[in-house]
Amino acid sequence: MERSQRADHILDAAGELLVAWGYGRVTIDEIARRAKVGKGTVYLHWKTKDALLLAVMLKTQSHIHQRQLERMRADPLEILPSRMMRRHFLDFQGEPVLRALYTDDADILGRLNDTAKKEFAELMGQGDRYLRRHLEALREHGLVRDDTDVHHQQYALLATSNGFFTAEALLSDRAPDTLEVRADILARTIRSALEVSADGGPGSGGPDSGPGSDLGSGPGSGSGCGADAASARMRVAAAAAAPEIIACYEHFTELCAQEMRRQIRD
Numbered sequence: 001m002e003r004s005q006r007a008d009h010i011l012d013a014a015g016e017l018l019v020a021w022g023y024g025r026v027t028i029d030e031i032a033r034r035a036k037v038g039k040g041t042v043y044l045h046w047k048t049k050d051a052l053l054l055a056v057m058l059k060t061q062s063h064i065h066q067r068q069l070e071r072m073r074a075d076p077l078e079i080l081p082s083r084m085m086r087r088h089f090l091d092f093q094g095e096p097v098l099r100a101l102y103t104d105d106a107d108i109l110g111r112l113n114d115t116a117k118k119e120f121a122e123l124m125g126q127g128d129r130y131l132r133r134h135l136e137a138l139r140e141h142g143l144v145r146d147d148t149d150v151h152h153q154q155y156a157l158l159a160t161s162n163g164f165f166t167a168e169a170l171l172s173d174r175a176p177d178t179l180e181v182r183a184d185i186l187a188r189t190i191r192s193a194l195e196v197s198a199d200g201g202p203g204s205g206g207p208d209s210g211p212g213s214d215l216g217s218g219p220g221s222g223s224g225c226g227a228d229a230a231s232a233r234m235r236v237a238a239a240a241a242a243p244e245i246i247a248c249y250e251h252f253t254e255l256c257a258q259e260m261r262r263q264i265r266d
Contacts, residue, residue, distance in 0.1 A: 003045075006037065006041070006045075007045050007264065008059075009037075010031065010032075010035045010037065010045060010052070011052075011055055011056050011059050012035075013031055013034035013035035014026070014031045014034075014035075014052055014053060014056050015056045015059075015060065015097055016034065017030055017031060017034055018053055018056060018097060019096040019097060019100070023111065023112045026049070026053070027049070028042050028043070028049055028052075031049075031052070045264050046264060050112065050115055051264075053112055054112070054115065054116055054119055054120075055260050055264070056097060057097060057098075057112075057116055058120075058256055058259055058260045059260065060095050060097045060098055061256060062257065062260070063095070064088065064091050064092075064095065064098070065249060065252065065253045065256065066253065067087075067091060068084065068087065068088070068091075068249060069246065069249055069250060069253065071087060072245065072246050072249070073246060076235070076238040076239045076241070076242035077234075077235065077238050079134070079138065079143075079238055079241060079242050079245045079246075080138070080143060080191075080195060080238070081135070081138070081144065081157055081190050081194050081195065082186075082187040082188070082190040082191035082194075082195060083187065085157070085160075085161045085186060085187065085190055086183045086184070086186055086187040088161065089161070089164060089165065089182070089186050090179065090180075090183050092165055093168070093179055099168070099169075120259065123256065123259055126252060126255060127252055128154070130248040130249065130251075130252050131154055131157075131158075132150060132151070132154050133244075133245075133248055134245050134248060134249075135150050135153055135154055135157070135194075136150055137241045137244050137245055138241060138245075140241070141237040141238070141240055141241040142196060142237055143195065143196060143234070143237055143238060143241060144194045144195050144196060145194060145195070145196055153194055156193055156194065157190060157193075157194060160186070160189055160190055160193065161186065161190070164182070164185075164186045164189075168182075
């Protein structure tokens with residue numbers, strides 16, 4: 001097994017144990033046993049347990065970013081905040097490590113969460129800057145509202161999304177039945193607050209407006225030829241904005257990869 005493959009295998013084993021047992025109970029011995037490698041082999045890659053488990057968090061986050069990039073490359077409308085966060089919300093549910101991170105789950109992460117905030121402070125700051133540039137590019141192309149400060153929009157986007165993420169744990173007994181419905185509610189909330197609809201006004205956010213409902217480009221979308229033309233213009237605007245936004249997230253993904261490499265022994 002090559003070094004990189006072996007490292008990935010160890011990360012997978014460490015992630016499984018972190019979620020199952022929590023930070024306090026996980027040891028390098030147990031990780032090595034789960035990965036079917038020697039304890040010394042683990043230490044060939046990472047100096048400490050914390051370095052290894054921080055790499056687990058980075059790897060999980062990197063998977064989310066890669067899926068986001070794939071969607072944006074396939075469909076420029078995926079750069080819209082409502083669509084992006086809806087997908088993030090669904091991806092988030094499939095990643096227990098991220099769920100623990102967002103909900104500050106002390107049983108799973110223990111002090112690792114505090115360590116991550118310190119170790120990744122620069123990376124998180126860069127992520128904030130890229131998100132702000134993302135919103136600025138959307139404003140420049142008429143895809144989100146420009147009647148409020150972009151910093152306020154960024155805060156609203158993060159606060160709304162994080163609220164929905166943490167509500168999965170805090171409001172589970174009062175939540176709508178399906179994950180898809182909850183994701184749609186998140187998308188409508190963000191679209192109503194931030195985005196411009198295909199006719200040039202604020203996002204409709206009505207009860208029947210699913211993700212991207214204003215943006216259909218095929219026959220029958222919208223209410224007629226005018227709606228089709230408006231939707232087509234929005235698609236053109238999204239296609240124009242997408243390359244810069246995609247480049248930002250490509251760079252951020254590379255920064256995450258660099259941070260993972262920094263955690264590994266030379």
